[in-house]
Protein backbone atom coordinates (compact mmCIF):
# COMPACT_ATOMS: atom_id res chain seq x y z
CA UNK A 591 0.00 0.00 0.00
CA UNK A 592 1.54 3.30 -1.09
CA UNK A 593 1.72 6.15 1.44
CA UNK A 594 0.59 8.72 -1.14
CA UNK A 595 -2.49 6.71 -2.07
CA UNK A 596 -3.38 6.28 1.57
CA UNK A 597 -3.06 10.05 2.16
CA UNK A 598 -5.23 10.76 -0.88
CA UNK A 599 -7.83 8.28 0.29
CA UNK A 600 -7.92 9.72 3.82
CA UNK A 601 -8.22 13.27 2.53
CA UNK A 602 -11.37 12.38 0.67
CA UNK A 603 -12.85 9.89 3.20
CA UNK A 604 -12.23 11.60 6.56
CA UNK A 605 -14.67 14.52 5.98
CA UNK A 606 -17.39 11.92 5.31
CA UNK A 607 -16.82 10.82 8.91
CA UNK A 608 -16.77 14.36 10.32
CA UNK A 609 -12.96 14.13 10.67
CA UNK A 610 -10.20 16.30 9.24
CA UNK A 611 -7.01 15.34 7.50
CA UNK A 612 -4.92 17.97 9.31
CA UNK A 613 -5.31 16.06 12.58
CA UNK A 614 -4.21 12.78 11.03
CA UNK A 615 -1.01 13.87 9.31
CA UNK A 616 1.25 12.73 12.14
CA UNK A 617 -0.63 9.54 12.95
CA UNK A 618 -1.53 8.41 9.46
CA UNK A 619 0.99 5.54 9.71
CA UNK A 620 -1.19 3.88 12.33
CA UNK A 621 -4.35 4.24 10.22
CA UNK A 622 -2.46 2.99 7.18
CA UNK A 623 -1.36 -0.13 9.05
CA UNK A 624 -4.93 -0.83 10.13
CA UNK A 625 -6.19 -0.32 6.58
CA UNK A 626 -3.55 -2.74 5.29
CA UNK A 627 -4.82 -5.39 7.70
CA UNK A 628 -8.41 -4.71 6.68
CA UNK A 629 -7.56 -5.03 2.97
CA UNK A 630 -5.97 -8.41 3.70
CA UNK A 631 -9.08 -9.54 5.62
CA UNK A 632 -11.34 -8.50 2.75
CA UNK A 633 -8.99 -9.72 0.00
CA UNK A 634 -8.79 -6.26 -1.58
CA UNK A 635 -5.81 -5.16 -3.66
CA UNK A 636 -5.85 -1.38 -3.34
CA UNK A 637 -7.78 1.78 -2.50
CA UNK A 638 -9.80 1.68 -5.73
CA UNK A 639 -11.11 -1.71 -4.65
CA UNK A 640 -11.77 -0.39 -1.15
CA UNK A 641 -13.74 2.58 -2.52
CA UNK A 642 -15.96 0.16 -4.43
CA UNK A 643 -16.30 -1.99 -1.30
CA UNK A 644 -17.41 1.05 0.73
CA UNK A 645 -20.02 1.85 -1.87
CA UNK A 646 -21.40 -1.68 -1.90
CA UNK A 647 -21.22 -2.11 1.90
CA UNK A 648 -22.16 1.17 3.63
CA UNK A 649 -21.66 -0.48 7.06
CA UNK A 650 -17.92 -0.48 6.23
CA UNK A 651 -17.90 3.27 6.97
CA UNK A 652 -18.36 2.40 10.63
CA UNK A 653 -15.38 0.04 10.44
CA UNK A 654 -13.36 2.83 8.82
CA UNK A 655 -14.34 5.23 11.62
CA UNK A 656 -13.10 2.67 14.16
CA UNK A 657 -9.79 2.43 12.30
CA UNK A 658 -9.46 6.23 12.60
CA UNK A 659 -9.60 6.29 16.40
CA UNK A 660 -6.21 7.21 17.75
CA UNK A 661 -5.48 5.55 21.10
CA UNK A 662 -2.32 7.48 22.02
CA UNK A 663 -2.17 8.69 25.63
CA UNK A 664 0.03 8.43 28.69
CA UNK A 665 0.05 9.35 32.36
CA UNK A 666 0.89 12.99 33.15
CA UNK A 667 0.83 13.86 29.43
CA UNK A 668 1.91 17.51 29.08
CA UNK A 669 3.45 17.93 32.51
CA UNK A 670 2.99 21.73 32.47
CA UNK A 671 -0.75 21.22 32.33
CA UNK A 672 -0.82 18.83 35.27
CA UNK A 673 1.53 21.12 37.19
CA UNK A 674 -0.98 23.99 36.72
CA UNK A 675 -3.85 21.74 37.72
CA UNK A 676 -2.04 20.80 40.90
CA UNK A 677 -0.71 24.24 41.80
CA UNK A 678 -3.57 26.56 40.82
CA UNK A 679 -6.64 25.10 39.22
CA UNK A 680 -7.66 22.23 41.49
CA UNK A 681 -6.98 24.17 44.72
CA UNK A 682 -9.05 27.13 43.43
CA UNK A 683 -11.93 24.89 42.34
CA UNK A 684 -11.79 22.96 45.61
CA UNK A 685 -11.81 26.13 47.71
CA UNK A 686 -14.77 27.42 45.71
CA UNK A 687 -16.70 24.16 46.16
CA UNK A 688 -16.07 24.24 49.91
CA UNK A 689 -17.15 27.89 50.10
CA UNK A 690 -20.41 26.82 48.48
CA UNK A 691 -20.87 24.10 51.10
CA UNK A 692 -20.36 21.28 48.59
CA UNK A 693 -18.77 17.92 49.40
CA UNK A 694 -17.86 16.88 45.88
CA UNK A 695 -15.72 18.24 43.08
CA UNK A 696 -16.94 16.88 39.75
CA UNK A 697 -14.54 16.16 36.88
CA UNK A 698 -15.09 14.76 33.40
CA UNK A 699 -12.30 13.33 31.30
CA UNK A 700 -13.75 13.32 27.77
CA UNK A 701 -12.27 10.97 25.14
CA UNK A 702 -10.20 9.37 27.90
CA UNK A 703 -8.54 6.56 25.87
CA UNK A 704 -7.38 3.77 28.23
CA UNK A 705 -7.75 5.82 31.40
CA UNK A 706 -4.30 7.39 31.62
CA UNK A 707 -5.70 10.93 31.96
CA UNK A 708 -8.46 10.37 34.56
CA UNK A 709 -6.18 8.13 36.65
CA UNK A 710 -3.50 10.83 36.59
CA UNK A 711 -6.06 13.25 37.98
CA UNK A 712 -7.12 10.80 40.67
CA UNK A 713 -3.51 10.09 41.69
CA UNK A 714 -2.65 13.79 41.82
CA UNK A 715 -5.70 14.58 43.92
CA UNK A 716 -5.26 11.76 46.41
CA UNK A 717 -1.50 12.09 46.88
CA UNK A 718 -0.92 15.81 46.61
CA UNK A 719 -4.15 17.70 47.33
CA UNK A 720 -6.88 15.79 49.16
CA UNK A 721 -5.37 16.30 52.62
CA UNK A 722 -5.69 20.09 52.22
CA UNK A 723 -9.42 19.78 51.52
CA UNK A 724 -10.83 17.37 54.07
CA UNK A 725 -14.47 16.49 53.47
CA UNK A 726 -14.23 17.13 49.73
CA UNK A 727 -14.36 14.16 47.38
CA UNK A 728 -13.12 14.17 43.80
CA UNK A 729 -15.62 12.46 41.55
CA UNK A 730 -14.30 11.55 38.09
CA UNK A 731 -16.32 10.32 35.17
CA UNK A 732 -14.36 9.32 32.07
CA UNK A 733 -15.90 8.68 28.66
CA UNK A 734 -14.69 7.25 25.38
CA UNK A 735 -16.41 5.97 22.26
CA UNK A 736 -14.30 2.84 22.07
CA UNK A 737 -15.33 -0.12 24.25
CA UNK A 738 -11.93 -1.79 23.79
CA UNK A 739 -10.20 1.28 25.29
CA UNK A 740 -12.51 1.21 28.27
CA UNK A 741 -11.95 -2.52 28.78
CA UNK A 742 -8.25 -1.71 29.05
CA UNK A 743 -8.94 1.27 31.33
CA UNK A 744 -10.97 -0.44 34.04
CA UNK A 745 -8.32 -2.82 35.42
CA UNK A 746 -5.78 0.03 35.19
CA UNK A 747 -2.69 -1.96 34.11
CA UNK A 748 -0.11 -0.42 31.77
CA UNK A 749 3.31 -0.89 30.24
CA UNK A 750 6.26 1.04 31.68
CA UNK A 751 6.22 3.43 28.68
CA UNK A 752 2.78 4.73 29.71
CA UNK A 753 3.94 5.93 33.11
CA UNK A 754 7.41 7.23 32.27
CA UNK A 755 6.38 10.92 32.57
CA UNK A 756 4.88 10.55 36.05
CA UNK A 757 6.96 12.06 38.85
CA UNK A 758 8.82 9.27 40.63
CA UNK A 759 7.05 9.67 43.99
CA UNK A 760 3.60 9.45 42.40
CA UNK A 761 4.63 6.42 40.38
CA UNK A 762 5.93 4.58 43.43
CA UNK A 763 2.91 5.36 45.57
CA UNK A 764 0.20 4.76 42.99
CA UNK A 765 1.31 1.64 41.12
CA UNK A 766 2.09 -1.95 41.91
CA UNK A 767 4.02 -4.23 39.61
CA UNK A 768 2.25 -7.18 38.04
CA UNK A 769 4.69 -9.07 35.79
CA UNK A 770 5.61 -6.74 32.94
CA UNK A 771 2.83 -4.31 33.82
CA UNK A 772 2.26 -1.52 36.30
CA UNK A 773 -1.22 -1.46 37.82
CA UNK A 774 -2.93 1.50 39.46
CA UNK A 775 -3.58 0.63 43.11
CA UNK A 776 -7.23 0.19 44.05
CA UNK A 777 -7.30 3.35 46.18
CA UNK A 778 -6.79 5.47 43.03
CA UNK A 779 -9.15 3.58 40.74
CA UNK A 780 -12.04 5.85 41.72
CA UNK A 781 -13.05 6.61 38.15
CA UNK A 782 -16.40 5.83 36.50
CA UNK A 783 -15.78 4.75 32.93
CA UNK A 784 -18.69 5.17 30.52
CA UNK A 785 -18.86 4.40 26.82
CA UNK A 786 -20.19 7.45 24.99
CA UNK A 787 -19.83 9.04 21.58
CA UNK A 788 -19.23 12.68 22.48
CA UNK A 789 -21.07 13.75 19.31
CA UNK A 790 -24.23 12.14 20.65
CA UNK A 791 -24.15 12.08 24.43
CA UNK A 792 -22.36 13.41 27.46
CA UNK A 793 -22.46 12.53 31.14
CA UNK A 794 -25.24 14.16 33.17
CA UNK A 795 -24.84 17.26 35.26
CA UNK A 796 -22.32 20.08 35.45
CA UNK A 797 -18.58 19.75 36.04
CA UNK A 798 -16.04 21.83 37.90
CA UNK A 799 -13.30 20.52 35.63
CA UNK A 800 -13.50 19.10 32.12
CA UNK A 801 -10.51 17.69 30.27
CA UNK A 802 -11.17 17.47 26.54
CA UNK A 803 -7.72 16.97 25.07
CA UNK A 804 -6.28 15.59 21.87
CA UNK A 805 -9.50 14.29 20.34
CA UNK A 806 -12.32 16.70 19.38
CA UNK A 807 -10.08 19.69 18.65
CA UNK A 808 -7.49 17.63 16.79
CA UNK A 809 -9.40 15.12 14.72
CA UNK A 810 -12.90 16.54 14.21
CA UNK A 811 -13.90 18.81 11.30
CA UNK A 812 -14.03 22.45 12.40
CA UNK A 813 -17.83 22.52 12.09
CA UNK A 814 -18.05 19.45 14.38
CA UNK A 815 -15.56 20.98 16.82
CA UNK A 816 -17.71 24.07 17.10
CA UNK A 817 -20.89 22.07 17.67
CA UNK A 818 -19.42 19.59 20.17
CA UNK A 819 -17.45 22.19 22.15
CA UNK A 820 -20.55 24.34 22.52
CA UNK A 821 -22.19 21.45 24.34
CA UNK A 822 -19.07 20.56 26.33
CA UNK A 823 -18.70 24.15 27.54
CA UNK A 824 -22.37 24.20 28.53
CA UNK A 825 -21.48 21.41 31.00
CA UNK A 826 -19.09 23.61 32.98
CA UNK A 827 -20.14 24.87 36.39
CA UNK A 828 -19.96 28.67 36.60
CA UNK A 829 -16.28 29.38 37.25
CA UNK A 830 -15.38 25.83 36.16
CA UNK A 831 -12.24 24.96 34.17
CA UNK A 832 -11.80 23.44 30.72
CA UNK A 833 -8.49 21.86 29.69
CA UNK A 834 -7.68 21.33 26.02
CA UNK A 835 -4.58 19.89 24.33
CA UNK A 836 -1.42 22.00 24.39
CA UNK A 837 -1.42 22.25 20.61
CA UNK A 838 -5.15 22.78 20.20
CA UNK A 839 -7.19 25.95 19.70
CA UNK A 840 -10.64 26.69 21.06
CA UNK A 841 -13.24 27.28 18.34
CA UNK A 842 -15.44 30.41 18.46
CA UNK A 843 -17.91 28.54 20.72
CA UNK A 844 -15.28 28.97 23.44
CA UNK A 845 -15.39 32.75 23.16
CA UNK A 846 -17.10 33.15 26.53
CA UNK A 847 -14.20 31.50 28.38
CA UNK A 848 -11.17 33.31 29.74
CA UNK A 849 -7.64 31.89 29.79
CA UNK A 850 -6.72 30.66 33.25
CA UNK A 851 -4.09 33.11 34.43
CA UNK A 852 -0.61 31.63 34.32
CA UNK A 853 -1.69 28.36 32.70
CA UNK A 854 -1.46 27.08 29.14
CA UNK A 855 -4.45 25.36 27.50
CA UNK A 856 -6.69 25.94 30.52
CA UNK A 857 -9.78 28.14 30.37
CA UNK A 858 -12.32 29.30 32.89
CA UNK A 859 -16.07 29.71 32.55
CA UNK A 860 -17.49 33.01 33.78
CA UNK A 861 -18.47 32.95 37.44
CA UNK A 862 -22.14 32.83 38.38
CA UNK A 863 -23.78 36.13 37.52
CA UNK A 864 -23.54 38.39 40.52
CA UNK A 865 -27.04 38.65 41.87
CA UNK A 866 -27.97 42.28 42.16
CA UNK A 867 -28.62 43.33 45.75
CA UNK A 868 -32.36 43.35 46.46
CA UNK A 869 -33.92 46.75 45.78
CA UNK A 870 -34.61 48.39 49.07
CA UNK A 871 -37.97 49.99 49.27
CA UNK A 872 -37.27 53.24 50.96
CA UNK A 873 -40.23 54.65 52.75
CA UNK A 874 -40.70 58.30 52.00
CA UNK A 875 -39.40 60.42 54.81
CA UNK A 876 -42.30 61.95 56.70
CA UNK A 877 -41.91 65.69 56.66
Ligand SMILES: C[S@@+](CC[C@H](N)C(=O)[O-])C[C@H]1O[C@@H](n2cnc3c(N)ncnc32)[C@H](O)[C@@H]1O
Pocket residue numbers: 659660661662663664667700701702703704706707733734735736739786787788789802803804805
Ligand atom coordinates in the same frame (compact mmCIF):
# COMPACT_ATOMS: atom_id res chain seq x y z
C1 LIG B 1 -5.55 10.53 21.29
S1 LIG B 1 -6.70 9.86 22.46
C2 LIG B 1 -6.72 11.16 23.68
C3 LIG B 1 -6.64 10.60 25.08
C4 LIG B 1 -6.51 11.65 26.18
N1 LIG B 1 -7.58 12.60 26.16
C5 LIG B 1 -5.18 12.35 26.11
O1 LIG B 1 -5.11 13.54 25.75
O2 LIG B 1 -4.16 11.73 26.38
C6 LIG B 1 -8.23 10.11 21.57
C7 LIG B 1 -9.40 9.31 22.12
O3 LIG B 1 -10.61 9.88 21.62
C8 LIG B 1 -11.54 8.83 21.46
N2 LIG B 1 -12.62 9.27 20.58
C9 LIG B 1 -12.56 9.46 19.25
N3 LIG B 1 -13.75 9.85 18.78
C10 LIG B 1 -14.59 9.92 19.84
C11 LIG B 1 -15.96 10.26 19.99
N4 LIG B 1 -16.70 10.60 18.93
N5 LIG B 1 -16.50 10.20 21.23
C12 LIG B 1 -15.76 9.86 22.29
N6 LIG B 1 -14.46 9.51 22.21
C13 LIG B 1 -13.87 9.54 21.00
C14 LIG B 1 -10.71 7.69 20.90
O4 LIG B 1 -11.33 6.44 21.07
C15 LIG B 1 -9.41 7.84 21.70
O5 LIG B 1 -9.43 7.02 22.84
